[in-house]
Amino acid sequence: MIRPHTDTTVAGLIGRIKRRQLLRLGFLTGTILATVELTAIIVPFFRVNKIVGLGVKIPVGAKATVLSQFKSSNDTPILNIEGKFFLLHAPGGIAAAYRKCTHLGCSVPWNAAEDRFHCPCHGSLYDKHTAVVLGGPAPRPLDLFHIADTNGTLIVDTNPLNVLTRAANAWNPKDLEITE
Numbered sequence: 001m002i003r004p005h006t007d008t009t010v011a012g013l014i015g016r017i018k019r020r021q022l023l024r025l026g027f028l029t030g031t032i033l034a035t036v037e038l039t040a041i042i043v044p045f046f047r048v049n050k051i052v053g054l055g056v057k058i059p060v061g062a063k064a065t066v067l068s069q070f071k072s073s074n075d076t077p078i079l080n081i082e083g084k085f086f087l088l089h090a091p092g093g094i095a096a097a098y099r100k101c102t103h104l105g106c107s108v109p110w111n112a113a114e115d116r117f118h119c120p121c122h123g124s125l126y127d128k129h130t131a132v133v134l135g136g137p138a139p140r141p142l143d144l145f146h147i148a149d150t151n152g153t154l155i156v157d158t159n160p161l162n163v164l165t166r167a168a169n170a171w172n173p174k175d176l177e178i179t180e
């Protein structure tokens with residue numbers, strides 16, 4: 001029962017004190033809940049997640065293993081989804097082509113029926129072994145990621161800021177970093 005402040009009896013005084021305590025408790029509970037919710041929202045922004053995929057160095061196996069995979073698949077490019085690249089059986093070795101279309105940046109898929117890369121966005125075509133442009137609006141070949149042979153394992157550096165950009169639309173043997 002709500003008692004008016006004019007109630008100066010002992011029962012009235014106790015009632016007012018309880019109401020005040022209840023209000024304080026409610027305020028405190030609300031503040032704690034709000035703090036917990038805010039923390040739950042903010043903390044994930046500061047947590048550093050392990051970086052996977054594009055931007056890191058990705059091991060793709062031994063050179064001999066990759067070459068034997070090419071041999072048994074009529075040189076079908078090997079897709080690495082996380083790293084956004086294809087391993088190519090380039091003339092005389094192995095290259096890694098960044099699958100970002102050089103026209104407007106769509107992800108370029110391998111088209112087995114056409115035996116070449118075919119960008120679904122505006123139809124650019126790229127060669128199976130070299131990723132040079134065969135047709136469409138793409139201004140230059142697919143960029144290449146750097147590859148190193150480290151202790152018998154091929155490592156592809158998928159840093160998109162450190163790609164090998166090829167201005168000329170032709171295969172240049174100097175761009176080959178892993179030879180057979």
Ligand code: FES
Nearest residue numbers: 101103104119122
């Ligand atoms: S983005 Fe690939 S052809 Fe336009």
